[in-house]
Amino acid sequence: MEVYLVRHGETDWNAQGKLQGREDLPLNGNGKRQAMACGVALSEAGFTAIYSSPLKRALETAGELALYHPCGVTPDPALTERDYGKLSGLTKDQRVAWEARGLPSGKEHWQALAGRAMAAVDRRASEHGENSRIAMVSHGAWINAVLAVLSRHEIGTGKTQLKNTCISVIRREGKERR
Structure with a gap:
């Protein structure tokens, strides 16, 4: 089984370097072009299912x-981006300043994100046969959490920068993750 993890196309906040979290922003013009190009690039993939975060930017890409x-596309709330709490909407410099002051952010703990993401991948993969190919359209932190868990933190969170509409392919043989 192959699972294609696809990050959504660009939004205005991506272009501005703002953290989006669960803010429900649509794709901008560039993001729409990226999503169209991603669709063409994966047109021959033969997906048996496409799952998406319910946020607009992911649904548009899916x-x-x-x-x-x-x-078709099946929305799955488990694919929703990490909740960044009060850090949502801030640029990197603004987030660094916020955290330097020691203010609570209300950010979803990484372990909770990783657990939610891996449970979604496992659940959706187990619903399909060994020769299936599925797509899961989600967000940078969500995909990076999956990559970090599967690679034992060799890649993913804190190490890998995922561009808009990038594609990561993972393979699962039987019940094992690879």
């Missing part, structure tokens, strides 16, 4: 993939 596959 919709472009679905143009080439008969399965």
Whole structure:
């Protein structure tokens, strides 16, 4: 089984370097072009299912993939981006200043994010046969958490920068993760 982890296209906040978290922002013009190009690039993938975060930017990106596959898009709240609490909407410099003051952020703990993300991957992968190929359209922190867990922190959170509409492919044989 192959699982394609696809990050959504660009939003205005991505372009401005702002942390989005669970803010429900749409793709900007560049993001729409990225999503269309991603759909074309994966047009021959033969997805048996496409799952998406319910946030607009992910759903719009997943919709472009679905143009080439008969399965449609299934929204899955477990694919929603990390909740950044009060850090949402801030630039990197603003976040550093906030955290330097020791103010509480209300940010979702990484372990909770990673647990939620891996449970979603495991659940969706187990619903499909060994020869299936599925897409999961989500967000940078969510995908990085999956990559960190699977690589035992060789890549992923804190180490890997995921560009908009990047594609990470993971393979699962039987019940084991690889």
